[in-house]
Amino acid sequence: MSTTTQAPQSPGAPKTARGARTRAKILKAAEDTFGTLGYHRAGVTDITKAAGVAQGTFYTYFTSKEEILRELVMDLGHKLRAHLAAQVIGTSDRLEAEEQGLRAFLQYLSDHPSLYRVLQEAQFVDQAIYQEYYETFARGYTDMLNTATRKGEIRPGNNQHRAWALMGLSHFLALKYALWDQRASEGEHAFDPIVETMSDFLRNGLALNGRDKS
Amino acid sequence: MSTTTQAPQSPGAPKTARGARTRAKILKAAEDTFGTLGYHRAGVTDITKAAGVAQGTFYTYFTSKEEILRELVMDLGHKLRAHLAAQVIGTSDRLEAEEQGLRAFLQYLSDHPSLYRVLQEAQFVDQAIYQEYYETFARGYTDMLNTATRKGEIRPGNNQHRAWALMGLSHFLALKYALWDQRASEGEHAFDPIVETMSDFLRNGLALNGRDKS
DNA sequence: TTAAAATATGACAACCGATTCAGGTTTTAT
């Protein structure tokens, strides 16, 4: 009900292998169903149908439709972050990491479009969890930028502002090129042109002064 | 129903001064109601109550709850664009215009928070109109960047990619600093630090090479 | 093997909100 609720937790975690399996099936089905139908159009019926269980079974593991959305947001967010972190190891400086990170993000959203919809809809079902998702992300991002500043890899500046700007930049590029322009996401190197444009932008900005392109 | 519907238009535009007034009252009430309660939680009842008219009156001017949302998106989008255009005249080059534009955008969203919510929720009620909103915005933005490139005000590069990146940048900065951090939006020059950070970012990027700060 | 604990079932109660409609009231135009 409230847009800031957070408490009443799962009625009880599964105590059996079978239970765990069923719970997972439902969670996955919810991801797919919310992803294609959207949170509001998707009924609990649709979820359980997709999971191949009865209506009532849903309530053995989740107290409400709202709760399973929260669960999903945390789950998907965790997976995304893990994926991005993995894709960025091996880069030698912050700017290289930014490029790799953007590429990985675009690819990931292209492969997991549900994430976008679930997350964005969650915003209006439970503000708090959405806000926390991005604040968490931003904290980590800011820290990395601060470290890079200290190491002399990037110019000094307000890194919190920059972190939010960069998150927005990635978000919108993904929306446009990974989700909407499906043609643009075909092939191994589909996002290279975008990453290249952004690489130049992140390195040199838009002003004409910097003369070398490397 | 469908997420891509677009047709059945208003049942009939008001033919009287009174009718026009009532229609306007309802539209304004819808903006407020959607803005605070959200599209799904807001009932037609809430809207008509806020407007001070009977339920049935709603359907004299709008065929459905979905249609009034579409109307609202176009209306609010139009107003925003007009405002931004007005705030940017008098700037002498693209980079200055970017700064002024960002400042104006942050201020505007801080003053009209409903816009954000209405627009973002519209995305899941009628994809098409949301997409068109941003595509339209992006087209104009890209054109302006192309002009600036031609004039030698900014470095060459893919301006469509840049347009989407810049829209995302503004969007997220507004979300964080104009909508969430309410403290940050108090006072005349509340957003100056942000604009300053972004000014440096847009001009010089993040790399260390460019040495002068101006 | 068997009783207790977990899980699963699916019909159904209780509720909610969008839209309709038959009839009143106000405005317009002649």
Added chain:
DNA sequence: ATAAAACCTGAATCGGTTGTCATATTTTAA
């Protein structure tokens, strides 16, 4: 002044959804 058009009313309809419950099945553990 008065008929026609426009506008307004709000109770009732109607479709649909969440969450419950009594019962049945499966798994666990002794």
